[in-house]
Amino acid sequence: MSMNRRKALQATGGVGVLGMFVAAGVITPQEARAQAAAARNAAAFDAKDLNGVVRAFGADSAAPSAAISITGPDIAENGAVVPVGATTTLPNVQMIALLVEKNPAPLAAAFMTTPDMEPFVATRVKMGQTSDVYALVRADGRLHMAKREIKVTLGGCGG
Amino acid sequence: MSSPMRIRAAETGGVADVRVLMAHPMETGMRRDAAGAVIPRHYITEVTARVGDRVVMTAHWSPGVSTNPFLQFRVRGVSKGQQLSVTWRDSRGDTRTDQTAIT
Numbered sequence: 725m726s727m728n729r730r731k732a733l734q735a736t737g738g739v740g741v742l743g744m745f746v747a748a749g750v751i752t753p754q755e756a757r758a759q760a761a762a763a764r765n766a767a768a769f770d771a772k773d774l775n776g777v778v779r780a781f782g783a784d785s786a787a788p789s790a791a792i793s794i795t796g797p798d799i800a801e802n803g804a805v806v807p808v809g810a811t812t813t814l815p816n817v818q819m820i821a822l823l824v825e826k827n828p829a830p831l832a833a834a835f836m837t838t839p840d841m842e843p844f845v846a847t848r849v850k851m852g853q854t855s856d857v858y859a860l861v862r863a864d865g866r867l868h869m870a871k872r873e874i875k876v877t878l879g880g881c882g883g
Numbered sequence: 884m885s886s887p888m889r890i891r892a893a894e895t896g897g898v899a900d901v902r903v904l905m906a907h908p909m910e911t912g913m914r915r916d917a918a919g920a921v922i923p924r925h926y927i928t929e930v931t932a933r934v935g936d937r938v939v940m941t942a943h944w945s946p947g948v949s950t951n952p953f954l955q956f957r958v959r960g961v962s963k964g965q966q967l968s969v970t971w972r973d974s975r976g977d978t979r980t981d982q983t984a985i986t
Contacts, residue, residue, distance in 0.1 A: 769943070805949045834943045835940065838938065838941075840959050841939055844956065848949040850911070850948070
């Protein structure tokens with residue numbers, strides 16, 4: 725078995741489906757790694773606080789970075805629909821994630837970037853109350869972060 | 884049958900600015916209806932964008948993304964006339980793909 729296949733099998737957990745596909749020659753080791761890296765991180769979406777999300781992404785902490793900027797209103801009139809965006813000048817970006825710290829499950833969205841994508845995303849999120857909005861960026865395997873406070877006058881989780 | 888997504892992809896200098904508006908309730912599972920019953924969780928879990936057959940973006944979402952989701956991103960190395968398609972998959976296993984030509 726080639727060295728590349730052996731390493732890819734280790735990366736994909738050996739007996740996992742991706743490992744089987746690589747061993748059978750159905751997909752290349754590079755494709756297997758890319759698929760594993762782009763898969764949904766269930767633990768990150770279940771985490772109840774910022775630290776839980778960071779740990780679920782495999783880091784002890786995320787380094788604050790001035791190279792990440794978050795766009796959004798200072799005050800959101802309607803917490804159900806808050807436009808937020810994030811962009812970064814960090815190179816080799818693999819993921820941009822948007823978190824609303826005070827939401828019951830802070831991780832709102834994780835964008836798995838490809839080299840074909842500019843490191844920029846924008847969407848609209850629900851905010852239950854005034855909170856810091858975090859952008860976590862994985863670049864070159866390391867996790868960086870920035871935050872921006874958005875005040876909410878009418879909370880957006882309903883009920 | 885779900886409503887179509889509205890997708891706009893405008894290219895300048897080889898980079899397409901893509902804006903998508905999807906129709907989806909994005910229910911968190913924390914709301915109650917008028918009778919007091921919980922409205923079940925129902926939300927888009929994954930979004931994939933392609934230029935032709937090439938995947939250019941994958942996004943994983945929680946119900947924290949607003950109802951009728953808006954999404955904006957930029958794709959490099961494109962030219963006018965290429966097909967930009969967006970696919971979403973939700974927590975019920977439903978899926979939808981819409982596409983547009985890059986202008």
